[in-house]
Amino acid sequence: MSQLSDLYQEMILDHNKSPRNFGTLPGANHQALGHNPLCGDQLTVYARVEDGVIREVSFIGKGCAISKASASLMTEALKGKSEGDAELLFTKFHDLLTGPPDVKADGKGLGKLAVFSGVREFPVRVKCATLAWHTLRQALAGSPTVASTEGGDPEAGG
Amino acid sequence: MSATTPATTKPGAAAGDIAAHRSDFPILSRQVHGKPLVYLDSANTTQKPEAVLERMDRYYRDENANIHRGTHLLSELATAAYEGAREKVRSFLNARSTREIVFVRGTTEAINLVASSYGQGFVKAGDEILITGMEHHSNIVPWQLLCQRTGAVLKVVPIDDRGELVLEEYERLLSERTKLVSLVHVSNALGTVNPVKRVIDLAHARNVPVLVDGAQSAPHLPVDVAALDCDFFAFSGHKIYGPTGAGALYAKEKWLEAMPPYQGGGDMIASVSFEKTTYNELPYKFEAGTSNIAGGVGLGAAVDYLRELGLDAVAAHEHDLLAYGTERLLEIPGLTLVGTAREKAGVLSFVMDEIHPHDIGTILDREGVAIRTGHHCAQPVMTRYGLPATARASLGLYNTRADLDALVAGLGRVRELFGR
Incomplete structure (x- = not known):
């Protein structure tokens, strides 16, 4: 029971219910569509990047509480970060999710994202928590693979 | 080898006796996450009786x-x-x-x-x-x-x-x-x-x-x-x-x-x-x-x-469970059954308002209740209903009304956690 509330922390339930930066992003110069075929979740992540700095980031889509809250908290965490810092943050976040379940997670440097520390006890849910991040990376890389299904060149206008 | 076996299904056990065969399945006596296993995923794969093992x-x-x-x-x-x-x-x-x-x-x-x-x-x-x-x-x-x-x-x-x-x-x-x-x-x-x-x-x-x-x-x-x-x-x-x-x-x-x-x-x-x-x-x-x-x-x-059990008896038992499960699930506010054909067998597919099936599956699992969530390898069906996924409880001969009660209790826990 305690493990369930480790996963579904208040902040996660709140961001699931009222996701932040939820919507398309006018002026976005990067976007990508991410898909988790296992559960049918789909997210589109939009970003406006100037001089290597993520000025704005938003998302739309359907997903479980974990993937929606993760996307929402990611958009908050990345605003104003350089692309390099975003990559470092993702590495830290990924380590938080996939560390050994019997070791208490160290959320240092992750800020609010540390709220996902409970996910490591639910290995099948790691993909839910990382979907938005993988999609963002794809958007920043300008990879056209999935993004092309949205009909726009992710690099267009950039 | 079994040339004497009649071609048609034997009368077998009465529907009410079928659940007594639950004890033929060793795995059903184990626990998951400290709770007795309630296995409602037989459409995915069934458990095996001692006779097969x-x-x-x-x-x-x-x-x-x-x-x-x-x-x-x-x-x-x-x-x-x-x-x-x-x-x-x-x-x-x-x-x-x-x-x-x-x-x-x-x-x-x-x-x-x-x-x-x-x-x-x-x-x-x-x-x-x-x-x-x-x-x-x-x-x-x-x-x-x-x-x-x-x-x-x-x-x-x-x-x-x-x-x-x-x-x-x-x-x-x-x-x-x-x-x-x-x-x-x-x-x-x-x-x-x-x-x-x-x-x-x-x-x-x-x-x-x-x-x-x-x-x-x-x-x-x-x-x-x-x-x-x-x-x-x-x-x-x-x-x-x-x-x-x-x-x-x-x-x-x-x-x-x-x-x-x-x-x-x-x-x-x-x-x-x-x-x-x-x-x-x-x-x-x-x-x-x-x-x-x-x-x-x-x-x-x-x-x-x-x-030996008789498929007619198995079918009657599962039909009773399906009717009971349908009735109990429909008591839950915000729950919608997906698939309401007049002739059905073995499957209770559903969605709950704003609560994703994946979250339902995780919470039920911690209650010992095993169901499947997702597209069930039938993505065109999901598309037909405009859904990314459903939660699905499916029945086997070993299931009982108590299993469905456990499902309903677990779904109560889901609603509680999501504050609905």
Whole structure:
């Protein structure tokens, strides 16, 4: 029971219910569509990047509480970060999710994202928590693979 | 081996007694996350009774050898066990002859076999294959591959909001171009029992053969291929309380005679030279290589087990559970059943307002309740209802009303956690 509330922390339930930066992003110069075929979740992540700095980031889509809250908290965490810092943050976040379940997670440097520390006890849910991040990376890389299904060149206008 | 087994289903146990057989399944006494296991995922795979486990164990301990080729005692025993299982399957389906029973890995391989061999022999550019809007991916993709190879066209009979076939559309789509109708008997995603007899009669009136995907019907309903008059019937052992990797394709002899082999190799030949190879008699022409012998033997034991209980009694028991589960689930605010056909078997698919099925599955798991969440390998069905996924509780003969009460209690916990 305690493990369930480790996963579904208040902040996660709140961001699931009222996701932040939820919507398309006018002026976005990067976007990508991410898909988790296992559960049918789909997210589109939009970003406006100037001089290597993520000025704005938003998302739309359907997903479980974990993937929606993760996307929402990611958009908050990345605003104003350089692309390099975003990559470092993702590495830290990924380590938080996939560390050994019997070791208490160290959320240092992750800020609010540390709220996902409970996910490591639910290995099948790691993909839910990382979907938005993988999609963002794809958007920043300008990879056209999935993004092309949205009909726009992710690099267009950039 | 079991020539005395009657062709029709025995009366077996009364519906009320079926749940008493729960104790035949060792795994059901284990706990998960410190809670008693409530297994509601039988449409995915069923648990195995002691009789099946014991039979497979005994095969490997006392009888293991390769079949059809040994001169020694063990090979004779293994062959007798495997061919005995084929006879059990023949009798289970009421096929005319064991020549019509091809052992395969499961339903998926059975359908691929037909798509490949029947396709090679009988399907050409411009022909049509007719399936329905409620098929499992395994009854979609093999036909798409065939269409890509041959230039044939795949046509789909739509389903309505309840999850029933639109028969008028089916009749409209049947034409002289139709080379095969392939449809699911019981939908794994919706639970719909299709009127296959009517579908077959309509197809036969136009000389079109029909394949019935019986993966979800074989565990829940008595199946009689002679009465149905279907041309092909496919099912999986692991969904009828047998092992994974062992299933069967029933096919009318006239088709198996006319179809080219599926795979080449040992056992499927009569003689081989570099100039000319002649194929073995039926059904071995379609069974290249060493088969899953222990799996086949286990499948035979599963068939015996089910028939001893009686599929009519199993069906009645599960029907009672389905009615009870439907009633209890509909008491939950915000819950919508997906698949409300008038004839259903074994499946309760649902969604809850704003709560994603994946979250439902995780929370239920911690309560000991195992269900499946996702698209159930039937993405076109999800698209039909505009859903990314559903939660699905599915029934087996070992389930009880208490299992469904545990599901409902677990869903209460889901609502509590999500504050609804």
